[in-house]
Amino acid sequence: xxxxxxxxxxxxxxxxxxxxxxxxxxxxxxxxxxLKELPPKHFYDARGSELFDAICELPExxxxxxxxxxxxxxxxxxxxxxxxxxLVELGSGSATxxxxxxxAMAAAGTLARYAxxxxxxxxxxxxxxxxxxxxxxxxxxxxxADFERHLAHLRKPLGPRLIAFLGGTIGxxxxxxxxxxxxxxxxxxGPGGHLLLGTDLVKEPRVLEAAYNxxxxxxxxxxxxxxxxxxxxxxxxxDVGAFEHVAFFDRxxxxxxxxxxxRAAQHVRVEALDLEVDFAAREELRTxxxxxxxxxxxxxxxxxxxxxxxxxxxxxxxxxxxxLARLA
Ligand SMILES: C[S@@+](CC[C@H](N)C(=O)[O-])C[C@H]1O[C@@H](n2cnc3c(N)ncnc32)[C@H](O)[C@@H]1O
Numbered sequence: 001x002x003x004x005x006x007x008x009x010x011x012x013x014x015x016x017x018x019x020x021x022x023x024x025x026x027x028x029x030x031x032x033x034x035l036k037e038l039p040p041k042h043f044y045d046a047r048g049s050e051l052f053d054a055i056c057e058l059p060e061x062x063x064x065x066x067x068x069x070x071x072x073x074x075x076x077x078x079x080x081x082x083x084x085x086x087l088v089e090l091g092s093g094s095a096t097x098x099x100x101x102x103x104a105m106a107a108a109g110t111l112a113r114y115a116x117x118x119x120x121x122x123x124x125x126x127x128x129x130x131x132x133x134x135x136x137x138x139x140x141x142x143x144x145a146d147f148e149r150h151l152a153h154l155r156k157p158l159g160p161r162l163i164a165f166l167g168g169t170i171g172x173x174x175x176x177x178x179x180x181x182x183x184x185x186x187x188x189x190g191p192g193g194h195l196l197l198g199t200d201l202v203k204e205p206r207v208l209e210a211a212y213n214x215x216x217x218x219x220x221x222x223x224x225x226x227x228x229x230x231x232x233x234x235x236x237x238x239d240v241g242a243f244e245h246v247a248f249f250d251r252x253x254x255x256x257x258x259x260x261x262x263r264a265a266q267h268v269r270v271e272a273l274d275l276e277v278d279f280a281a282r283e284e285l286r287t288x289x290x291x292x293x294x295x296x297x298x299x300x301x302x303x304x305x306x307x308x309x310x311x312x313x314x315x316x317x318x319x320x321x322x323x324l325a326r327l328a
Contacts, residue, residue: 009132011125011142014150022146023233024273031270031277031285040172040288041119041146043226044093049120051222053094058218060210063168066320067198068097074313075104078324081311082194084162085112088154090147090185091169092116095127101164101196102135111135112158117143117150148181157190166198168320171255171291175301178291182305186327195307195325199293201318205249208292212247212256220245223258226287235271242266246284254297258288298323 023042030037044052056064071078078101087101095116105111114135116127121144128142141155163185173181185195212219223245227238246259262279269276279285291297295312298321302309308328314321 008138009128009140009142011128011144012153013121013144014153015119015121015144015146023230027230027234027236027270028273028275031268031275036277036279036283036285038226038230038285038287042229043222043287044118044120045225045229045232046120046122048222048225048229049093049123051218051225053096054218055214055222056096058211058214058216060214062207062211062319063200064097066315067166067168067322068100070313070315070320070322071097071100074311074322075100076107077311078162078196079104079108079110081324082162083108083110083160083192084194085110085159086115086157086161087111087113088115088117088161088163088188090117090163090165091167092118092123092127093120093167094123095131097166098127098131098164099134101162102131102138105162106135110159111138113139113141113155115141115143115154117145117147117154119144119146148177148184151184151188154188157193159192161188161190161193162196163189163193164196164198166196166322168198168200168290170197171200171293172288173291174289175291179301179304182301182307186306189327193326194310197298197302197323197325199298199321199323200290201314201321202254202292202294203319205251207319208249208256209247212258212290213245217245219247219258223247223260223287227260230270234273236268237271238268239266243285249292253289253291254294255289255291257286258290259284259286261285293321295321303328 124142243260266279307325311324
């Protein structure tokens with residue numbers, strides 16, 4: 001198929017002043033609950049995105065390198081099975097594994113467009129410029145957007161579309177919102193479209209907990225960064241040094257929970273919300289869940305979103321899985 005001519009690089013943003021409202025709403029809602037909570041998307045300002053990249057390089061954090069190996073071993077098959085002409089990447093971040101897919105699509109002679117989608121404006125701009133330069137003739141259509149709210153703003157597919165959702169990010173959603181998100185992804189797959197979904201797998205708690213409690217303390221800095229974001233964006237006065245990082249595997253839910261624990265009782269004011277919040281000594285604020293999957297859990301979630309698995313790729317130690325799915 002001859003690709004439609006488009007500008008080589010465009011980045012559109014759907015995040016604006018209203019989205020400080022989203023942070024404000026999440027903080028108001030989350031800090032006034034009996035178990036205080038903030039959604040993980042607010043980690044990712046420029047500093048948070050850098051810290052996440054540093055996490056991906058940590059020896060304990062096996063996810064990134066394992067997912068990369070799986071992609072390297074199977075990208076040609078993925079390109080052949082999907083015949084995809086465009087790659088949409090949700091939560092693309094710095095897109096370090098994406099070249100493996102783009103190279104396979106280029107080798108198959110189908111690659112026409114790449115669309116990174118992320119809440120982090122800096123990473124979307126950087127990746128869009130970089131890939132437009134590295135892949136001559138590739139049209140890059142970046143979206144600075146919230147994939148929970150803005151998927152309808154994707155450009156119309158140029159042909160068979162592959163939506164990659166890597167890094168185990170789907171695990172950051174509780175079961176109900178995970179299915180809702182998968183359903184909304186299903187709606188933008190387009191004719192002949194596929195979803196490529198990276199999921200971390202249930203394994204020994206020791207290995208899982210080490211990945212979120214690295215010895216260099218980078219995950220702790222990443223976790224604490226959300227308090228800096230709230231201080232800066234909403235004029236809060238969290239004493240960041242008075243909180244400590246906590247991460248543990250919840251065996252019943254089969255997910256990792258990250259929390260921030262107040263070392264002592266604290267009173268926090270959030271100026272933009274005219275909100276006063278008290279933390280008791282050792283009280284915890286939940287900042288992330290990261291669900292771990294069994295094949296059954298994933299099949300059930302995909303089926304509930306009207307999708308079926310076409311192929312499942314994993315590493316020899318079954319640490320991580322990359323699944324290719326389509327509408328059933
Ligand atoms: C766990 S990182 C994964 C990054 C990359 N895909 C990888 O595999 O290494 C999650 C990424 O999703 C982005 N993100 C989180 N929530 C988002 C949302 N609601 N909408 C868009 N991007 C989001 C973050 O900014 C971050 O880049």
